[in-house]
Amino acid sequence: MARRRPATTHGAVIVDKPPGPTSHDVVGMLRRRFGERRIGHAGTLDPSATGVLVIGIGNATRLLRFATASHKSYECEIVFGVETSTLDAAGEPVTTWHMDLDPAEVGAAAAGFIGAISQLPPMVSAVRVGGRRLHEIARSGQTAERAPRDVEVYRFKVEPSDDPLVYRAVVDCSAGTYVRTLGADLGTALGGGAHIRALRRTRSGSFTLSEAGPPTEAELRTPLELVRDLVQILVSDSEAIQARSGVHLVDARYDGSGPWALVDPTGALVAVHERVDGRLRATVLPS
Known part of the structure; x- marks a missing residue:
């Protein structure tokens, strides 16, 4: 049986x-x-x-x-005056500074990070170097040479809390941005150091x-939820059968650079079409 x-x-x-x-x-x-x-x-x-x-x-x-x-959005707290081994509250303090902060200066320094910036991935990140993740290398007590990454920060808003060395922050940024690095770099820009705590992702796309x-x-x-932000093209039942068989449908509905989510009359995702080398292809058949 x-x-x-x-x-x-x-x-x-x-x-x-x-x-x-x-x-x-x-x-x-x-x-x-x-x-x-x-x-x-x-x-x-x-x-x-x-x-x-x-x-x-x-x-x-x-x-x-x-x-x-x-893009992604985050909320966190930035603790000035202490840099940690992980750039967040989970790490051990490695350096301390006496910092006398002025809210206007903190806000102006944060605004300097808005736009396209370059970041060095922290040693506790999941980036692979030589086939190993950086956090695995860090746990073994080693370091690795890291290449900077280009990211974009759309918003970096900071405001003081009841503690003069703790600021609340809101960050809107591109995928791949390290908020812990952003907090640490802000501390450096203000003549000292910092780490983050209470990081919360409030939006992903x-x-x-x-x-x-x-x-x-x-x-x-x-x-379909995973591609809900793509341009959707409604296809007929017969077109859906063709698309599920890998046929590349080509007509005037494909306007722009794509990709496009093909949806059948029942609202189910049929395929994702993209332009590859100038030609339209069904790059993902989810079922």
Whole structure:
């Protein structure tokens, strides 16, 4: 008697990650919850960080790259006068300064980071160097040569708190921006040092905290959610059959540079089409 294959689950889950578990731990929670091994996430959050974590399940993991190439928003606190080994509150203090801060000067210095900037990935990041992640190298007591990365900061708003050395910050930035590095660099710009704490991602692309839930309760959404910010093209039933077979549909509806999400009359995602070497191709068939 043939063994029945287990049912598969495909879709998206928008998690409000709690403090403590790693992003990989959250993936493990959802694997157990949905009984599906193929699960990935868009944009790692540190164990101490909280907030929006976009998850793809089953075939929808193929769509995660469309959810990662977007801007993100964060809230955190910047603690001036102390630099830590990890640039956040989880690390050990390595250097201290006496800093007498003026709110106007702090705001002006923060405004200097708005726009296109270059950042050096911290040693505790997940960037790979020589096949190893930087945080793995750091845990072994070693360092690695790191190449700077170009990112963009759209907003960096700071305001004082009741503690003269602690400022609340709101950051809107491109994917790949290190907020901990931004906080540390602001401390350096003000003649001292700093680290961040209480980091919370409030937005990832168009996904916000208002639609996120804890790993045990967040709702399963359709795969279309992961490409909801793409231009959508409604196709007929016959066109949907063709597209699911890998046929590259070409007509006047494909305006602009793409990519485009093809949606059938029931509202289900059929495929994602992109221009590759000037030609239209079905680069993702989610089912």
